[in-house]
Amino acid sequence: MSKKGENIYKRKDGRWEGRYIKARNEQGRIIYGYIYGKKYSIVKKRLAEFQVRYAKPQEGISLYDGTLAEWLNYWLNIFMRQRIKVSTYLSYQARMDMYIIPFLGNKKLIYLKKTDVERFLFYLYTLELSSSTVRSIFMVLKGAMNRAFSENYILSDPCKDLVLKSEDKRIIRALSRANQHKLEMISLEEKGCSAVILALYTGMRIGEISALRWEDVDFEKNIILVKKTLYRVPPEKKGEKTRLIFGEPKTKASKRTIPIAGNLKEYLLKKKEESVSDYVISCKNSFAEPRVISYRFKKVLSKANVDKIQFHALRHTFATRCVEQGIDIATLSKLLGHSSIKLTLDTYTDSMWESRKNAIYVIDGLLGKPPMISV
Template identity: 30%
Template sequence: MNKSKSIREVAALWKKDKRQYVKQSTISAYALILENHILPKFGNKHQLSEKEVQDFTLQKLQEGLSQKTVKDILIVLKMIQKFGAKQELLPLVEWSVKFPTEQKKNELEVLSIASQKKIMQYVKDNFTFRNLGVYICLSTGMRIGEICGLKWCDINLTTETISVNRTIERIYIIDGGKRHTELITSTPKTQNSIREIPMNRELLKLIKPLKRLMNNDYFVLTNEAKPTEPRTYRNYYKQLLKQLEIPDLKFHGLRHSFATRCIESQCDYKTVSVILGHANISTTLNLYVHPNMEQKKKCIDKMFKSLK
């Protein structure tokens, strides 16, 4: 083995190597995980033990982090250790972490059908470009960054589709220990997120009269060359819900609402997965497909009928 290095030193080399292969926003997320969680605990160590990682896991859960967040931190830690071992800078120690059993599964938050109809009707009666973005989200399931990055050139009236080609996000840049944020435009979350989504008749009615008059290079939400950023748009959306006296729901809940309505309408799961831009169908199944008791009974009855 080469001269042993600390996890802090190996992490710096790993990040430099990783930068060649992943998006800037991903590197930014890794940097935050390192600065906020991994380096304060393990930065000066030259190897890890399973007990140390297990204790760290339980500590983070006690601090109020979700299991998903802690698992994301551990994924980064494991990547650094594997990189260090491959470069012969760290000993390879295999560790497996146990998580406490989650007693309660969080319910997916979605709009009621009545609230969804209320929002969509309000947009029709009170048109603004920002309101149109909410309507587009409820009609396509697009993410907030994708809505902020949508340009008029992405809307095709001939094929009656919306092309999702870019996303806008504000990321943290950590440079020499100093932090600042930067608004960036990049490709969507994954390769599957670059997609075409059909527009329904109602959405087409709203967009058709506008599209012919618009500058193709302008962003839909602002109808200007400069976009709005997700944080600003979230604040606007929050005020809209308050104005309409609709219970508070995260903007991402609009995407969940779209997907839930598709599943409730018995659309096939693979198609819903492709529309949402999920990397694989299991994400869609785990998030949205939860058979109720009536569906379970029908399934068992159907099985017994086949036996007869």
């Protein structure tokens, strides 16, 4: 049953269906939009709103005729390449080539639906990828589809309002004080400057340590300037090898100044006098890339008889020691180069358990006691 002239129909399942013309594609075919509801009055109201919205000729609409794969490559190379770092560009390309294009690439861009994206997300989870990895892949697709919608290449964004699983909570594994001391004793015996000592007493990332030059260490002002990072990027073409790139730090906040205290300053001054390289951590009189630093770190762990951990755990250890010493979270966030205090809080919430417990004990001590009266 339909209402005359209104394009509203009663379906067999009892719901009302309203149909309106959204646009015409490049071949002149009408593209319809649909509205559903349990009540006729609700569908009629919403249908009127959409009919007004799409009543004018769609002069700005120029539907994209290519596949999703073609659009993704166009979006990345035309819209994004000049705006993002080389490492970011290559990571986007890798996510597209490895996951998005094999699953969705052959589909026409204008026919990509929300259900297609939902099936794609389900497929990613069946690969047992972490929630953060799935999110990073989805964000590439979402960015491309959002741009297609804003350019009027598609009539609706299939990624809009999709909810992903919450990210897996990262387990922060910091060294105990005893194991930290073991590593320090081995590291202090090294001939050159130790990346372990730098990480434990500055909280710098491995790539930042690799890129650190002696000119970035100001012994007069007692500061370290974190200006660059060294990272390995995937090949741009098949058959090529990965390559090393000196680039800007991870975020704007990562480009920071770290104070140097007395003991670390004395250690660095001694190592600088002995060094023949421009780099604080050197290998064959040049920089030591992250792989070299990680290899050396494994040897230190073995000598110290400490269980295997990633080099990044030293950064977590630095942050944990700071929390234990009562350093406020805003200061710690700046030292670590985090983009927000929230990130620091989310990352080190478990490390701050003792501080929260001590705060409760202090407040608990006031229970039943009369207030102090100043004279």
